[in-house]
Amino acid sequence: MKTIRQITILGSTGSIGDSTLDVIARHPDRFQAFALTANHNVEKMLSQCRRFQPRYAVMLNEKSAEQLADAIRADGIKTEILSGIESLEKVASLPEVDAVMAAIVGAAGIRPTFAAARSGKLVLLANKETLVMAGRIFMDLVRENRAALLPIDSEHNAIYQSLPHQFDGDFTTAGVSRILLTASGGPFRCAPIDSLEQVTPEQACAHPNWDMGKKISVDSATMMNKGLEVIEAHWLFDAPADKIQVVVHPQSVIHSMVAYVDGSVIAQLGNPDMRTPIAHAMGYPERIESGVSALDMFKVAQLDFEEPDFNRFPCLRLAYQALTTGGNMPAVLNAANEVAVESFLQRRMPFTAIPIMIENVMRTIKPEDLTSLDDVLRTDSLAREKAHEWLTTLQ
Numbered sequence: 001m002k003t004i005r006q007i008t009i010l011g012s013t014g015s016i017g018d019s020t021l022d023v024i025a026r027h028p029d030r031f032q033a034f035a036l037t038a039n040h041n042v043e044k045m046l047s048q049c050r051r052f053q054p055r056y057a058v059m060l061n062e063k064s065a066e067q068l069a070d071a072i073r074a075d076g077i078k079t080e081i082l083s084g085i086e087s088l089e090k091v092a093s094l095p096e097v098d099a100v101m102a103a104i105v106g107a108a109g110i111r112p113t114f115a116a117a118r119s120g121k122l123v124l125l126a127n128k129e130t131l132v133m134a135g136r137i138f139m140d141l142v143r144e145n146r147a148a149l150l151p152i153d154s155e156h157n158a159i160y161q162s163l164p165h166q167f168d169g170d171f172t173t174a175g176v177s178r179i180l181l182t183a184s185g186g187p188f189r190c191a192p193i194d195s196l197e198q199v200t201p202e203q204a205c206a207h208p209n210w211d212m213g214k215k216i217s218v219d220s221a222t223m224m225n226k227g228l229e230v231i232e233a234h235w236l237f238d239a240p241a242d243k244i245q246v247v248v249h250p251q252s253v254i255h256s257m258v259a260y261v262d263g264s265v266i267a268q269l270g271n272p273d274m275r276t277p278i279a280h281a282m283g284y285p286e287r288i289e290s291g292v293s294a295l296d297m298f299k300v301a302q303l304d305f306e307e308p309d310f311n312r313f314p315c316l317r318l319a320y321q322a323l324t325t326g327g328n329m330p331a332v333l334n335a336a337n338e339v340a341v342e343s344f345l346q347r348r349m350p351f352t353a354i355p356i357m358i359e360n361v362m363r364t365i366k367p368e369d370l371t372s373l374d375d376v377l378r379t380d381s382l383a384r385e386k387a388h389e390w391l392t393t394l395q
């Protein structure tokens with residue numbers, strides 16, 4: 001794998017973006033932020049431009065880009081400011097770029113992530129939604145364009161580290177029997193089930209172990225995050241659904257495991273801090289310092305494991321169902337989930353309505369194959385439309 005120097009960070013103002021810039025700042029002789037991108041947070045982007053002096057900064061929102069350009073000019077910084085989705089695609093594909101950190105949240109990340117793969121980049125993939133929506137199409141694109149893919153999601157990064165070097169997707173020759181995908185169980189693992197109706201966005205976003213963006217925090221509370229990760233693991237490692245076992249592990253110290261036919265189980269452990277998988281992928285195959293403190297086994301003291309409770313977390317069941325149905329269904333699941341999470345965060349429906357909305361949308365759209373990015377985007381819009389329709393019946 002080529003050594004990374006110039007990096008584009010899609011979604012630099014988010015939680016993964018912050019952690020990535022922290023790792024870059026620890027290795028100024030090794031990495032350079034080539035382009036930073038965000039939706040509309042001008043203030044944060046301005047401070048990132050001051051500190052990292054990227055060649056480009058892109059705001060999706062045009063007005064935000066104008067405000068940023070004024071501030072950048074006043075500061076005398078040389079960064080060029082662009083706006084719009086085409087510019088996100090451009091900074092993910094320019095020839096100077098060695099690697100693209102795909103860390104936009106949700107379906108909004110798919111087009112620039114596709115652009116990075118199409119231009120043969122090393123894609124550091126945090127945006128799991130791209131694989132959920134378009135797994136087969138995206139993996140084919142990576143292969144056809146000789147792009148490379150390294151997982152940033154902590155579980156998938158752990159699995160990558162626990163698989164044999166140069167694993168080619170063949171479980172039999174590698175002697176792999178199962179992937180054990182760990183899950184914290186989120187903030188409501190032990191809450192009385194009848195109290196879930198009343199939970200607030202603040203409670204849902206207060207994750208016990210990880211500090212993350214709002215959308216993935218709610219996904220962790222419903223365990224849809226683990227469902228999306230099962231689909232992500234399916235595509236990344238060519239793993240059939242029945243070979244991916246979710247293991248609830250409340251301490252989030254083991255980030256996932258691989259079980260082998262000889263009875264060995266290889267795990268990756270560490271403090272729950274995304275800078276570890278980010279530094280692993282950015283330095284690969286070398287190991288580089290990440291700023292994460294060493295794991296104190298005596299402080300951890302105990303590791304617990306439970307089976308997932310599909311009654312408490314119906315989203316997990318729906319994700320397995322979407323994966324088994326295949327075709328457009330994971331994209332439908334993803335879009336309905338995004339509308340559901342957004343509606344819950346806006347207090348337009350209760351937490352417990354999230355899986356109900358998703359299941360309804362999955363029922364109304366008939367399964368079919370997807371063959372292009374346009375197909376995927378059409379499915380995404382249709383599922384969002386159906387989800388909004390369902391929401392109006394609720395009010």
Ligand code: NAD
Nearest residue numbers: 011012013014015016038039103104105108126127212213
């Ligand atoms: P976040 O909400 O903190 O940040 C999202 C970033 O995307 C921001 O920079 C925002 O400006 C940008 N963005 C949002 N909407 C956009 C749009 N429509 N167009 C362009 N840019 C847009 O999210 P996060 O927690 O950093 O998560 C990012 C991705 O990484 C998600 O796909 C998530 O599932 C994945 N991930 C996150 C973590 C974590 O610890 N935060 C762990 C594993 C995987």
Ligand code: MG
Nearest residue numbers: 153154155229
């Ligand atoms: Mg994860």
